[in-house]
Amino acid sequence: MNQWKNFTKGFIKENPVFVLLLGMCPTLGTTGTAINGLGMGLATTFVLVMSNLVVSLIKNLIPDKVRIPAFIVVIATFVTIVEMVMQAYLPSLYESLGLFIPLIVVNCIVLGRAEAFASKNTITSSVIDGLGIGFGFAFALTILGSVRELLGSGKLFDITIYPEDYGMLVFILAPGAFIALGYIIALINRMNKKNA
Amino acid sequence: MEYIIIIISAILVNNIVLNQFLGVCPFLGVSKKIETAVGMTGAVAFVMVLATIVTFLIQHYILFPFGIGYLQTISFILVIASLVQLVEIVLKKVSPSLYQALGVFLPLITTNCAILGVAILVIQKEFNLMEGVVYAVANAVGFGLALIIFAGLREHTDMQNVPKGLKGVPIALISAGILAMAFMGFSGIV
Numbered sequence: 001m002n003q004w005k006n007f008t009k010g011f012i013k014e015n016p017v018f019v020l021l022l023g024m025c026p027t028l029g030t031t032g033t034a035i036n037g038l039g040m041g042l043a044t045t046f047v048l049v050m051s052n053l054v055v056s057l058i059k060n061l062i063p064d065k066v067r068i069p070a071f072i073v074v075i076a077t078f079v080t081i082v083e084m085v086m087q088a089y090l091p092s093l094y095e096s097l098g099l100f101i102p103l104i105v106v107n108c109i110v111l112g113r114a115e116a117f118a119s120k121n122t123i124t125s126s127v128i129d130g131l132g133i134g135f136g137f138a139f140a141l142t143i144l145g146s147v148r149e150l151l152g153s154g155k156l157f158d159i160t161i162y163p164e165d166y167g168m169l170v171f172i173l174a175p176g177a178f179i180a181l182g183y184i185i186a187l188i189n190r191m192n193k194k195n196a
Numbered sequence: 197m198e199y200i201i202i203i204i205s206a207i208l209v210n211n212i213v214l215n216q217f218l219g220v221c222p223f224l225g226v227s228k229k230i231e232t233a234v235g236m237t238g239a240v241a242f243v244m245v246l247a248t249i250v251t252f253l254i255q256h257y258i259l260f261p262f263g264i265g266y267l268q269t270i271s272f273i274l275v276i277a278s279l280v281q282l283v284e285i286v287l288k289k290v291s292p293s294l295y296q297a298l299g300v301f302l303p304l305i306t307t308n309c310a311i312l313g314v315a316i317l318v319i320q321k322e323f324n325l326m327e328g329v330v331y332a333v334a335n336a337v338g339f340g341l342a343l344i345i346f347a348g349l350r351e352h353t354d355m356q357n358v359p360k361g362l363k364g365v366p367i368a369l370i371s372a373g374i375l376a377m378a379f380m381g382f383s384g385i386v
Contacts, residue, residue: 021365024224025309029217072277076270084266099218102269102316106309108221174215175376182369186361 007128010136016109017140018188023109026100027141028177034157037145039093040100041138043086045131047078048110052130054078055118071114072105079104109137147180148172199330205386206334212310213342214376219310223343224368226301228354233347237340239301241333243283244311247276248332251315252325272315277306310339342379346372 016022026044031037054074062070083101086094094101104110113133118126149155152172154162170176210216213223219240226236251272259265284302287295305311314335318328349371358367 021224022221024220025217028220069274069277072273073270076273080266080269083269099313099316099320103218103309103313105269105273106307106312108307111307170377173380174217175373175380177217178369178373178376182362182366182373185369186366189366190361 003125003128006125007132010129010132010134011139012136012188012192014133015136015140015188016133017137017144018185019192021185022112023107023137025103026107027144028174028181030097030100031141031145031148031177032096032152032172033149033155034142034145036093036096037141037143038138039090040097041134041141043082043097043101044104044107044110044137045134046082047075047104048113048134048137049127049130050078051075051110051114052118052126053123055114056121056123056126059119067119068111068115071111071119075110075114076105109133144177144181144184147184148176151180152176198327201386202327202331203334206331207338207341208379208382209386211338211342211376211379212314212335213339214372214379216313218313219308219339222301222304222308222310223339223346223372224365225304227343227347227350227368230344230347230351233343234340235297236301236304237336237343239298239305240308240310240339241336242298243276243280243302243305244314244336244339245329245332246283247279247311247315248318248328249325250275250279252318252328255319268316268319272312276311276315280306310335342375346375349375 010016012019014020017024017027023044026040030040051071051074055071058070058074079102082104083094086097086101113130117129121129146156148171149157150161152167152169154160154164154167168176171180206212212218213220222236222240226232254271254275255268259268259271280302284295287298287302314332318331321331323331350368353367353371362370
């Protein structure tokens with residue numbers, strides 16, 4: 001039951017994007033379409049789970065003073081793996097995410113979870129925490145990507161909902177990212193307040 | 197002439213924050229006051245130029261000759277992290293006044309994706325060292341410009357009567373969106 005709570009907290013209550021406002025760069029930069037947002041979210045989830053796992057395995061071996069550089073090396077290793085696998089098997093997604101794949105290294109969510117959670121908890125709960133936060137991140141990116149894709153080009157996951165001519169192009173471009181995220185956060189804030 | 201194109205395109209047309217979405221975290225985090233925005237800009241500019249030079253040398257004299265380009269991400273982030281530490285130590289000794297102004301922002305910079313992003317972009321765009329340095333300086337100026345304008349906007353919106361649900365981050369994001377729209381006006385220049 002406790003582990004379940006540990007898993008679900010990432011979705012709404014402690015959602016890394018909508019509530020904690022972490023990892024803004026990939027959130028805004030890769031959500032031009034729902035597919036890209038989902039791809040970025042899942043890539044980050046993989047890195048998050050694996051780095052949480054490894055960090056919780058080696059937490060007793062690393063001296064306290066050099067723990068941050070050690071965490072960064074662990075994270076960078078998994079980011080490189082993701083980069084190479086994606087380049088080999090999903091070249092089109094790799095192209096459209098571009099620079100933001102190596103930049104998973106500096107995503108504050110990943111380092112934040114390693115430092116705040118995995119370095120203090122058991123292996124199982126670290127992995128579950130990584131999965132929960134990762135899926136929360138992927139969920140947020142997919143929502144933002146869907147909103148932008150639908151408003152901007154009238155499509156959802158590449159399926160046409162209404163003719164593209166009626167779309168508001170600005171939502172696919174840079175300004176739309178900020179504006180759409182702003183309204184989604186306002187909505188989530190309101191929902192959270194009502195629940196409390 | 198080429199340098200001018202690089203500069204204008206990095207500052208106005210492809211602004212690093214408003215168009216490329218690099219460095220959005222500090223853009224939202226330290227933009228509540230103009231003073232802190234200026235301090236952050238100084239620290240970013242300093243580290244960005246240094247990091248670009250060092251990573252450029254590493255890429256062209258170590259990674260390419262030995263054919264280990266896939267180690268780019270790991271080596272760059274380690275170099276940047278240690279560089280930030282080094283800058284912090286040196287500044288503390290050499291110029292305490294500058295350290296006082298920039299010191300608080302330095303630890304935050306390691307996880308600033310603008311630094312790593314620019315370092316990787318310089319390699320991807322196949323610039324030479326001089327072009328890379330110009331590109332880094334121009335991006336730092338672009339970052340500063342966006343950050344300082346945005347801080348001014350936020351200081352102003354804080355005084356306004358904003359609808360309850362939009363207070364704080366949402367209204368900041370929406371004004372950033374409108375600012376980005378203004379920067380889109382430059383897109384025909386280069």
